[in-house]
Amino acid sequence: xxxxxxxxxxxxxxxxxxxxxxxxxxxxxxxxxxxxxxxxxxxxxxxxxxxxxxxxxxxxxxxxxxxxxxxxxxxxxxxxxxxxxxxxxxxxxxxxxxxxxxxxxxxxxxxxxxxxxxxxxxxxxxxxxxxxxxxxxxxxxxxxxxxxxxxxxxxxxxxxxxxxxxxxxxxxxxxxxxxxxxxxxxxxxxxxxxxxxxxxxxxxxxxxxxxxxxxxxxxxxxxxxxxxxxxxxxxxxxxxxxxxxxxxxxxxxxxxxxxxxxxxxxxxxxxxxxxxxxxxxxxxxxxxxxxxxxxxxxxxxxxxxxxxxxxxxxxxxxxxxxxxxxxxxxxxxxxxxxxxxxxxxxxxxxxxxxxxxxxxxxxxxxxxxxxxxxxxxxxxxxxxxxxxxxxxxxxxxxxxxxxxxxxxxxxxxxxxxxxxxxxxxxxxxxxxxxxxxxxxxxxxxxxxxxxxxxxxxxxxxxxxxxxxxxxxxxxxxxxxxxxxxxxxxxxxxxxxxxxxxxxxxxxxxxxxxxxxxxxxxxxxxxxxxxxxxxxxxxxxxxxxxxxxxxxxxxxxxxxxxxxxxxxxxxxxxxxxxxxxxxxxxxxxxxxxxxxxxxxxxxxxxxxxxxxxxxxxxxxxxxxxxxxxxxxxxxxxxxxxxxxxxxxxxxxxxxxxxxxxxxxxxxxxxxxxxxxxxxxxxxxx
Numbered sequence: 001x002x003x004x005x006x007x008x009x010x011x012x013x014x015x016x017x018x019x020x021x022x023x024x025x026x027x028x029x030x031x032x033x034x035x036x037x038x039x040x041x042x043x044x045x046x047x048x049x050x051x052x053x054x055x056x057x058x059x060x061x062x063x064x065x066x067x068x069x070x071x072x073x074x075x076x077x078x079x080x081x082x083x084x085x086x087x088x089x090x091x092x093x094x095x096x097x098x099x100x101x102x103x104x105x106x107x108x109x110x111x112x113x114x115x116x117x118x119x120x121x122x123x124x125x126x127x128x129x130x131x132x133x134x135x136x137x138x139x140x141x142x143x144x145x146x147x148x149x150x151x152x153x154x155x156x157x158x159x160x161x162x163x164x165x166x167x168x169x170x171x172x173x174x175x176x177x178x179x180x181x182x183x184x185x186x187x188x189x190x191x192x193x194x195x196x197x198x199x200x201x202x203x204x205x206x207x208x209x210x211x212x213x214x215x216x217x218x219x220x221x222x223x224x225x226x227x228x229x230x231x232x233x234x235x236x237x238x239x240x241x242x243x244x245x246x247x248x249x250x251x252x253x254x255x256x257x258x259x260x261x262x263x264x265x266x267x268x269x270x271x272x273x274x275x276x277x278x279x280x281x282x283x284x285x286x287x288x289x290x291x292x293x294x295x296x297x298x299x300x301x302x303x304x305x306x307x308x309x310x311x312x313x314x315x316x317x318x319x320x321x322x323x324x325x326x327x328x329x330x331x332x333x334x335x336x337x338x339x340x341x342x343x344x345x346x347x348x349x350x351x352x353x354x355x356x357x358x359x360x361x362x363x364x365x366x367x368x369x370x371x372x373x374x375x376x377x378x379x380x381x382x383x384x385x386x387x388x389x390x391x392x393x394x395x396x397x398x399x400x401x402x403x404x405x406x407x408x409x410x411x412x413x414x415x416x417x418x419x420x421x422x423x424x425x426x427x428x429x430x431x432x433x434x435x436x437x438x439x440x441x442x443x444x445x446x447x448x449x450x451x452x453x454x455x456x457x458x459x460x461x462x463x464x465x466x467x468x469x470x471x472x473x474x475x476x477x478x479x480x481x482x483x484x485x486x487x488x489x490x491x492x493x494x495x496x497x498x499x500x501x502x503x504x505x506x507x508x509x510x511x512x513x514x515x516x517x518x519x520x521x522x523x524x525x526x527x528x529x530x531x532x533x534x535x536x537x538x539x540x541x542x543x544x545x546x547x548x549x550x551x552x553x554x555x556x557x558x559x560x561x562x563x564x565x566x567x568x569x570x571x572x573x574x575x576x577x578x579x580x581x582x583x584x585x586x587x588x589x590x591x592x593x594x595x596x597x598x599x600x601x602x603x604x605x606x607x608x609x610x611x612x613x614x615x616x617x618x619x620x621x622x623x624x625x626x627x628x629x630x631x632x633x634x635x636x637x638x639x640x641x642x643x644x645x646x647x648x649x650x651x652x653x654x655x656x657x658x659x660x661x662x663x664x665x666x667x668x669x670x671x672x673x674x675x676x677x678x679x680x681x682x683x684x
Contacts, residue, residue, distance in 0.1 A: 041066045045076075200228070355395050368433065371395035374402045379422075381405055384440050388433035390502060394440075397428045404429070406440065432485070434502070441477060441485060441501065460484070465511025466498045467539065477501070480513040492534040493563055504531040509539045509558035509683070516560070518602025519683065521578045523594040523648075524548045527602070530683065535601050537563040542638040544630040545684050546591045546607040553630050559610060560683040561639045565597050570646055570659060570673035581648065582673050585656045588623035590630070591648045592659070598681035606682045608649035611638045613662035621653045621670065622660075644669075644677045 047061035061076045072078025074087035106124065107115070113125045140155035142148050145168050147158045161170040163180045172178055182188075197208030213232045215223075220234035222241065293300050355371035363381040366372060368388050372395070374380055380402045385394065396404065404421040421442075423429065431440045459466040460480035466488075472478040473496070476488040485501040498507040505515045517526040525548060538561055545557035575582030577593030584592055594604045608614055608622075609630040616632055618624065641662040651658035651670035658670045661677055671677070 041068070355393075366394050366396075368392040368394055371397065374398040379403055384431065385433075388440075390433060392433045394431045395429070396423070396431075398423050399426055401425075404431075432501075442479070460486075460507065460511065460513035462512070466507055467509075467511035469511075480507075482513050484513065484515070491536060493537045495536050495538055497533050497536055497539075499533050504533065505529050506531075506533045506536075509541075509560045510556070511558075516683065519604050521594065521599045523591070523598070523604025530602050532601055535562045535603070535681075536560045536683075538640070540637060540639050542610045543632040543634060544609055546610065547684055549591070552590060552607075552628060554684075555631060557684050559606075559639060560603075561606070562601065562603065562681045564642060564645075565679040565681070567676040567678050568595075568597070569676050570595060572676075581659075583657050584650045584659075588626045588650050588652055590623055590627050590650075592650050593648060595646075595679060597679050601681055603681035603683045605646065605648035606639055606680060608647040608660040608662070608668075609635075609638070610682065611645065611647060611662045612636050612641050613645075613664060613668045614638060615668055619668070621651045621658075623650050623652065639680065639682060645680050646677045 044065040045061040046063040062074065064072045064076060064078065066072070066078060066080060068080055070078045070080040070083060070085065072085045072087075075085055078085035104123075107113075109125055115123050115125060117123050139151050140149045140157065142157055142160075144166055145160050147160045148156045150156075159170075160167050163169060163178055169177060169180060193205035196204050200211050201208040202211045203209045213226075213230050215231050215234045218234065221237040222235055223231045224233040226232050287299070290299060290301050292298075292303070356369060357371040357373060359373045359375050360380065360382070361375050363383075364372070365383045366385055368385050369392065372382065374382075374396065382396065382402055383405045396402070401422070401424040404423065421429075429442055431442060433439075434441055457469065457472045457475050457478040458481060459469040459472040459478045460482075466472050466478055466480070466486060469478070472486075473488055478486045478488070478498075480486065484507075486498045486507060487501045488496055488498055490496050498511065499505065500515075508514045508516045516530045518528055518530040518532075519525065520527050539558060540561065541558035544553040544555060545559060546552050547554050547557060569580075571580050571582045573596040574580040578599055579594075579596040581593040581595065590609065591605075591607050598604050609632050612635050614630075614632055614635040616635055618629070624630075641664050645662040647660045647662060649660045651660050653670055657672045657674070659673055660668065660670050663669050
């Protein structure tokens with residue numbers, strides 16, 4: 001310890017802490033000391049000695065900073081739960097900003113309470129309510145009949161004025177009520193009008209009368225009405241008031257003869273005579289009182305006609321040799337012959353009318369769309385048109401002789417390819433252009449005359465099917481007895497089929513003169529024409545063919561069949577007999593139903609006896625016992641079997657779900673409808 005030159009006690013070391021003090025007016029004043037390690041948490045402190053005698057003075061700290069940063073003022077042991085501990089009151093001369101919450105132990109208590117400050121600025125809690133002090137309104141809500149309000153700041157309320165629901169009625173600027181629904185008002189005073197009436201009313205209230213318009217009471221056929229709907233004038237219709245009417249407007253009554261024209265208008269029938277310019281349609285009505293005609297332009301009566309017919313039919317010739325008198329040739333027979341003649345004339349006119357006709361008596365080159373009547377004693381050379389479009393036609397009718405010549409690079413298809421065609425006698429020929437091969441084909445021929453250099457092959461008659469005619473298939477073009485012009489072409493499956501020339505219809509598989517029709521969806525009947533000739537893979541004529549349930553074993557029919565279809569179960573697309581077949585129960589049939597793949601082509605599933613797998617000797621599980629025995633002697637006439645094929649024939653093998661299948665020529669079997677085998681469709 002020492003006393004410095006300034007009279008300050010330098011202090012003494014106490015546990016590495018320097019405690020300093022000096023005397024001033026008999027009191028000891030301390031100074032800053034550090035490193036006071038008797039408290040290991042204290043890192044810095046400001047204090048004073050508690051005695052002026054340094055030899056016995058103790059250090060009293062007034063400001064301390066602990067090692068964890070806790071600051072204590074007026075306390076030597078600050079609570080480290082708080083960063084700043086002040087023992088005593090705090091005076092703040094400026095603004096105190098608190099970031100975070102504020103806690104005062106003196107305000108602690110139960111519930112939420114209001115704060116109040118006294119005259120000295122001391123803040124205390126008032127209890128559970130704020131009492132009746134001053135402050136802002138926090139929420140103003142407009143009730144029924146009011147508008148406005150607010151939840152903060154100033155609030156304004158207005159009366160909700162109007163005449164709608166929940167509104168308050170307000171008098172207008174003249175202190176009158178606006179128009180409102182008064183149906184709920186009661187105890188209103190009774191008012192009645194009084195005084196003189198005005199406007200359209202006369203007299204006085206309460207019983208005024210309607211003012212008159214000057215029209216006298218009565219009935220009028222025409223009137224004038226003002227804008228208020230009152231009749232102001234009344235009169236009767238005169239002749240000048242009736243407009244001109246069309247005669248169609250007059251639908252009843254009888255015209256006086258004086259009102260009908262007397263003959264000056266040729267379009268109307270005069271009663272006093274005259275000339276008509278048009279026909280009179282009498283329908284079922286009669287003209288009565290007709291006088292017998294005297295000149296050729298007069299109408300004849302029934303009596304005159306009977307007399308004339310009796311006289312005229314005394315020597316009527318028939319197309320059959322012999323003479324017929326009026327007793328054996330009735331008027332009805334005459335009429336029948338006339339009707340037949342009219343029909344033939346109409347047919348000739350129809351044929352002629354489709355062409356522009358001319359008479360040729362010298363050699364000529366023909367033109368499409370024209371008809372030519374040959375009139376000459378010598379043989380004429382007629383050359384076909386040099387070019388043509390598909391379907392264009394030329395007609396030639398001859399009562400003599402002619403030679404039809406094909407033009408350069410062209411051919412006439414009439415029993416093969418011809419360069420020329422010679423005709424003689426009464427012959428009518430129609431030539432149709434086939435542009436795809438620059439050829440003319442004879443599509444129609446009639447008359448008792450003859451042609452040389454060959455005729456177009458005719459096939460399709462009974463016993464002469466086109467498929468069996470080598471001359472027809474060799475020529476690859478033919479005509480049927482009914483006039484169907486055919487071409488023999490190869491389809492997409494490599495099969496040669498007789499089809500309509502330049503068309504899509506095909507001949508029946510028998511090769512006879514009939515267009516093939518598609519089958520109905522169940523395969524038991526025929527529908528529209530079959531146009532799917534590219535579906536056909538081949539043709540066979542089995543010993544028996546199913547047509548329908550009443551014609552199960554047809555021995556003259558043939559079948560078209562398609563290429564193999566993918567394997568499937570008979571039940572794959574249903575069991576309705578149209579799209580698929582399933583359990584047949586006790587029903588045993590040679591043909592039970594169709595499947596969708598065949599239905600879509602207009603074809604059906606084959607019957608088992610139509611295939612090469614059928615066993616002619618029979619089988620115990622065939623449905624023959626209940627559905628008949630097919631007259632098959634050679635199953636190899638049936639459709640070929642390249643793989644296992646389903647048929648539409650049931651099997652009674654101890655399960656109602658079995659059907660016959662074809663395993664190959666002469667090889668048979670049966671299986672359940674849910675098993676998958678190939679499908680082949682047929683078309684009879």
